[in-house]
Amino acid sequence: MAKEKMASQTEVTPEGALVDVFGRPLRDLRISITDRCNFRCVYCMPKEVFGADHQFLERAEILTFEEIERLARLFAARGVTKVRITGGELLVRKDVEKLIGKLSSIGGLDIALTTNGALLAKKAGSLKDAGQNRVTVSLDSLDDRVFRAMNDVDFPVERVLKGIEAARKAGLSPVKINMVVKRGVNDGSVIPMARRFRAEGTIVRFIEYMDVGTTNGWRMADVVPAAEILEALHREMPLEAVAASYRGEVAGRYRYLGGGEVGVIASVTQPFCGDCTRARISAEGKLYTCLFSARGHDLRALLRSGAGDDELLRSIDAVWGARGDRYSELRASATPGSEKVEMSYIGG
16 A cells, blocks of 8 residues: 555545545445434344434434535535445435435436335335435345344344335346345355345345444454355355456455356455545534544534535545545454444444
8 A cells, every 4th residue: 555645635636536645536425314223233233232222313413415415515526426325224214215316416426325125115116216226235134034133123034025126126226235144143044145136136245244333242253254155155156256347346246157246245354445435424424434433523513504615625625635544454353342433323
């Protein structure tokens, strides 16, 4: 990785792209629009922590759709080309279609969203009508018993599968599937997931269980390494590697020799920070420059103090220009216990 520049040397290319101290451009923006979720997945929002008495953000603390749209436009001016809407579970927020409509009106932006699929059957048509083109669904097993145990609210897998089918019928294409793999919990679901969705022409991305946040009881022993997942897949359905489709792509891409594609995200066993182009905004408007950050930078305060676009851009420039995050390259035995923002807070 290149030698660090001084933080004061904020660099914006002629095309408007902002780069950090390692020369990594700002291209992707993930925006959480709620810290609430209708699941209590054991690796993200364990019920013991996020129980009935958990204090979620008040409505007034969450960014409005107009504030989100304004920030998206400003980030687009600094080189962002892809915005992914997340949560919590984004579909629990009322009138989310209105936000999709606002973001779809911003030229040059690819709008993506990630959902647990619980409400997708109900929302797919209205999302498409609002301008949404594609969707990623988090699904951790086709085995109903395993799936209910993992979401920890006894939600049946069949309802998520109906949501995926509704998304396809509505024209939300491509539909992609994300599966977090945890040893001894759902690692037996890898091959069934791969087989089913390969047959349907749907890309599944298998994700190593990550040490995000501090509440999920993460242990290295629970991680199924990407190499192990690939070996299991290759034994059943031979694979060959495919080149990355864009700079900073986190998933390793593979092609089944008989047709179809699969992805594996080695988020623990292999460093993935070298070309990271992602920034994240939490539901209450804090800007995070890393999935493993401890603290964010308050953009909501600027928005609500009457700051102009130039002032907001200067703040964004300063934060990204000073960015030197490379957690996965520095990860050691001590880092899993370090202070980090929760996955549910910034949407992964």
